[in-house]
Amino acid sequence: MIRDWQPAPDLLAGRVILLTGAGGGIGRPLAETLAAHGAELVLLDRSIPALEAVDDAIVAAGHTRPALYPMDFSGATEADYQALAETLEKEFGRLDGLVHNAALQATLRPLAHTDTAHWLRLLQVNLTAPFLLTRNLLGLLARSEDASVVSVSDEVAVAPRAYWNAYAVSKSGLETLTRIFAEETETNTGIRFNVFDPGIVRTPMRKLAYPAEDASRHRPPDDPGLMRAFLWLLSPESRPHTGKRWRLEALLGTGA
Numbered sequence: 034m035i036r037d038w039q040p041a042p043d044l045l046a047g048r049v050i051l052l053t054g055a056g057g058g059i060g061r062p063l064a065e066t067l068a069a070h071g072a073e074l075v076l077l078d079r080s081i082p083a084l085e086a087v088d089d090a091i092v093a094a095g096h097t098r099p100a101l102y103p104m105d106f107s108g109a110t111e112a113d114y115q116a117l118a119e120t121l122e123k124e125f126g127r128l129d130g131l132v133h134n135a136a137l138q139a140t141l142r143p144l145a146h147t148d149t150a151h152w153l154r155l156l157q158v159n160l161t162a163p164f165l166l167t168r169n170l171l172g173l174l175a176r177s178e179d180a181s182v183v184s185v186s187d188e189v190a191v192a193p194r195a196y197w198n199a200y201a202v203s204k205s206g207l208e209t210l211t212r213i214f215a216e217e218t219e220t221n222t223g224i225r226f227n228v229f230d231p232g233i234v235r236t237p238m239r240k241l242a243y244p245a246e247d248a249s250r251h252r253p254p255d256d257p258g259l260m261r262a263f264l265w266l267l268s269p270e271s272r273p274h275t276g277k278r279w280r281l282e283a284l285l286g287t288g289a
Contacts, residue, residue, distance in 0.1 A: 034265075034283075034284050034286070035261060035262065035265050035284050035285065035286075036285055036286035036287075038261070038265065038270070039261075040070060040261060040264045040265070040268070040270075041070075042069075042070060042071070043070065043071045044070045044071065044264060044268050044270075045067060045070040045071045045072035045130075045264070045267065045268060046070075046071030046072075047071070047073070047129075048071070048072050048073065048129040048130060048267070048268075049072070049073045049074075049075070049121075049125045049127060049128050049129050049130070049177075050067055050072045050073070050074055050075070050128075050129060050130035050131070050132065050267060051074075051075040051077060051121070051128060051130070051131045051132070051170070052064055052067065052074060052075070052076055052077065052132045052134060053077045053078070053106075053132065053133055053134050053135035053162075053166070054077075054078060054134040054135030054136065055074075055076035055077060055078045055083075055084065055087055055134070056076075056078035056079075056080045056083025056084050056086070056087060057078075057080075057083055057236075057237065058134075058234075058236040058237060058238060058254055059134060059185070059231065059234060059236060059254045059259070060078070060087075060134050060135070061083075061086075061087050061090075061254070062254050062255035062260065063132070063134070063260065063263055064076055064087050064091065064099065065087070065090055065091055065094065065096075066255075066260040066263070066264065067263075067264075067267070068091045068094070068096040068097065068099065069094065069096055070264060071097075072097075072130070072267075073097060073099075073100075073125070074091075074097075074099035074100065075099065075100045075102055075121065075125075076088070076099045076100070076101050076102065077102045077103075077104050077117075077135070078103065078104075078135070079103065079104065079105035079106070079107075079135075080103075081101075081103045084101045084103060085101070087099070088101055100124065102117060102120070104117065106135060106157065106158040106162035107137070107154050107157055107158050109162065109165075111165060114165045114166055114168075114169040115169055117166075117169065117170075118169040118170055118172070118173065121170070121173055122172075122173060125173075126173075126176065127173050127174075127176035127177050128170055128173040128174050128176075128177060128180060129174075129177040129179065129180050129181070130180065130181050130182070130183075130267045131166070131167065131170060131174065131180075131181075131182045131183070132182075132183045132185065132263070132267070133163040133166070133167075133182070133183065133184045133185060133207065134185045135158065135162070136158065136159050136185070136200075136203075136204075136238065137154065137155050137158045137159060137200075138155075138200050138238040138241055138242060139151060139155070139200070139241065140241060140242070141196035141197060141198075141242055142196055142198060143195070143196060143198075144198050147198045147199065151199065152198070152199045155199035155200055155203050156199060156202070156203050156206075158203075159199075159200065159203035159204060159206075159207060160203040160206045160207050160210065163184065163207055163210065164210055167182065167210075167214060171218075171224075174222070174224045175218075175222045175223070175224060177223060177224070178223050179223050179269050179272060180222075180223055180224040180225070181224075181225050181227070181266060181267050181268075181271065182211070182214070182224060182225070182226045182227070183227055183228075183229050183263070183266050183267060184207050184208065184210075184211040184226070184227070184228050184229070185229055185230075185231065186204050186207060186208050186228050186229065186230050186278070187200075187201075187204045187230060188230060188232070189201040189204060189205075190204035190205040190207070190208050190230075191205070191208070191278075193205070197242075207228075208228045208278065211226045211227070211228050211276075212226070212228070212276050214226045215227070215275045215276030216276060218275075219275055219276065224275075225271070225272070225273070225274060225275035225276075226275055226276060227266060227271070227274060227275060227276070227277050227278075227279060228277070228278040228279065229262065229263070229266060229278075229279050229281070230278065230279065230280045230281065231252075231259055231262070231281045232252065232280065232281045232282060233251045233252065234251060234252050234253070234254055234256070234259065235248045235249075235251045235252060235253050235254065236254055239251070258281065258285050259281060261285075262279070262281050262284050262285070265284070266279065
């Protein structure tokens with residue numbers, strides 16, 4: 034769909050976008066790309082040094098300084114999400130985009146050897162946090178004429194494999210959550226909700242799952258095609274699509 038599409042430099046000018054997991058993996062180059070196309074960013078990550086490094090890179094490139102919001106989803110309470118929503122309302126008054134990019138993974142293990150603490154932590158970060166974040170930000174998203182919520186997922190959400198345990202379950206739940214939000218908001222708001230599967234990307238989470246594989250054959254986190262897909266999903270260009278699951282290869286016209 035976007036094989037020949039080239040985003041305009043000001044594609045996201047004036048759009049307020051919240052990106053979770055902004056400090057590393059796909060998040061950092063995505064933050065820099067969104068800023069380069071004019072977005073007013075709110076960057077959320079559990080690591081303050083990682084957020085500051087992204088902030089430095091964006092400012093050094095001459096783009097608008099992002100707002101930084103340190104937050105650890107594994108220990109966040111409902112009051113923390115409410116406080117975030119109140120801060121955004123005060124500072125921006127609306128939200129035009131939300132990217133659920135933050136996620137946790139661990140070494141692959143059988144379900145029989147998965148302890149309860151590990152299970153609960155992954156579901157908390159990968160599923161409960163996006164629910165609480167979205168629910169508390171719905172009012173701000175509804176104030177936008179064209180708000181886009183993108184949930185970053187994984188192939189194991191729809192094709193589960195042995196040993197992916199809580200990660201696969203949480204991503205499957207995230208996809209279902211996203212589609213329910215899409216149906217509940219389709220007729221009475223300007224919000225659209227979509228799932229995006231970027232495929233195999235050379236990230237620290239991928240290395241954790243497959244430490245011995247040759248990572249050089251996979252896309253780097255700053256892959257231009259990957260960044261272009263995010264830009265399309267977060268811009269008015271992807272209207273009126275909602276409730277869909279997008280695969281990067283299909284979007285780029287390089288796979289089924």
